[in-house]
Amino acid sequence: MLTIVQSDDFKTEIQTPFCKTKSSIQLKGFPTFYEDGEYVMPINLWMNHLVNVKRAKNINSNVRAISRYWRFLKSHELSWKDFPTIKSNKPTYIFRNQDLLASVKAGELNSSTAAVYMNHIIKFYEWAYYERLINFSKENKPFEVEFVSIKTTGMLAHINRNYVVRSSDLRIRVPKRTPEQSLNPLTEDEVKLYSRALKEQSIEFQIHQLLQLMCGLRIEEACTFPAKLVKRCDPNKYHIQVSIGPHNGVLTKFGSVRTIEIPTLLMNKMHRYLISERRLKREAKADEPIAELLITNRGKPYTTNAIQRHFSLTRNYIHNELNTHFQHRTHDLRATYGTFRLASLLDEKVGLSPFDAMSLIMGWMGHKDEKTTWRYLNFINRSKASIRAVCFLDQVMESVINEHEDLS
Structure with a gap:
């Protein structure tokens, strides 16, 4: 059984070349893998490399990719470093074909996610x-x-029409999608369905979602x-x-x-949780005050990672x-807010122009480029399904938020 534990920050000694003295450096903790209680050396060294050498800001997808791969190897009794001559018998190809591509075909995994996971495994081996x-x-x-030729786009495309990148035959092709197709907000029926499932989850996960x-x-x-x-x-x-950002501890993009x-x-639901006996008990277990x-x-x-696990269980x-x-995905909830909220601002009763409505959504959602916000307007214009304003989300939210919830 594969388990992952987030290790604490730690100090380690280093020997300076051509010098007898030793010094210590502070390193960040990283997701630490154990298999049946045994320390998984290759993965943990890679995690340390990503966090403390590459200084990667977010390794969540790396963790999900390597843990999925390692569990697949365990279930199929395969070794991570033994590769038979026949390509179809190599563990990397078996994982790609029988796990990732099979999950994409079954609709359980996006092709873009499968491609990212496969790329992480390739980087791990390199x-x-x-x-x-x-x-x-x-x-x-x-x-x-393999070496793949990519067609150049942009101002200098007439000078250099193609450029070559290094790749591998394990790569997973992702179908091209328009910017509007990349949005995947929940429909009204899906929002109602998700609200029913959300009632069965913890109060913390409800608030987050x-x-x-x-x-x-x-x-x-x-x-x-x-x-x-x-x-x-x-x-x-x-x-x-309310204002959010680094000034009050919120990890906003950029x-x-x-x-x-x-x-x-x-907000009142969050306030009831804040002063609840349930949260006080949890806070008492902390070694230091928790700002979140x-x-x-x-x-x-x-x-x-914890939220992704809860979301997977809910799904x-x-x-x-x-x-x-x-x-x-959890990110689709944000897209749902953007489409429904923009539709409500464009309602004739509100009377806002598309420009003013777009400006408000751009500010609330923190879009750095207005092209990102325009995708929502294009999605609404092209969608066959009617989007009946944000009041629909309010109705769903009221069904989830119960004034008499148990917070003991």
Whole structure:
């Protein structure tokens, strides 16, 4: 069984070349892998390389890719460094064809996600070879290197029409999509379905998902939403506006500061949670004060990995208990907010021009490029399904938020 534990920051001694003295450096903790209680050396060395050498800001997809690959190897009794001569018998190709591509075909995984996972596995093997953890030969190698010609686009395309990049025959092709097709907001029926499933989840996960669905927050922003911003509000007010960014601990994209809108119904739900016995018990387990609102039962702030696990369980609940196919990511909740909220601003009763409505959405969602926001308008214009304003989201939210919820 593969388990992952987030290690604490640590110090290590280093020997300076041509010098007898030793010094110590502070290194960041990283996701540490154990298999049946045994330390998984190659993965953990790679994790340390990504965090403390490459200084990667986010390795969530790396963790998901390598853990999926390692579990696949275990279930099929394959070795990570033994590669038979026949390509179809190599573990990397078996993983690509029988796991990733099969999941894409079944609708359980996006082709872009599968491509990212496969690329991480390729990078892992390239790193392992460089560090001499594995030896490659003409017969014993995980993939074939290829050189792919890419057509140049842009101002100088007439001078240099193509450029060549190094790739491998393991790469997974991703169908080209228009910017509008890349949006995958929930339909009205899917929002209702998800709200039913959300009622069965923990209060912390409910709040996180509602921050994405009702406020358009990214997954990291909802995880790091600070407790000090939570307050009890006049229920007669519709929305309140708060500023988020590095100044109050919210991990916004590009470290930008922006103002978001929060429905008072959701803010009051967060306030009840803030002062609840449940949160106080969890906070008491922490070694130091926690600034974030949402706390795990171990006394730690929620991470994106934890939210992804909860979301996967919720998706399985929809499939198994509600007997419905539900192929969405947590980020699609943010897209749902953008489309429904923009549709509400464009309603004739509101009277806003498309330019003014776009400006508001761009500010609330923290889009750096207005082209990103225009995708939502194009999606609404091209969508055959009617989007009946944001009041629909309010109705769904009221079904999830219960004034008499148990927070003990």
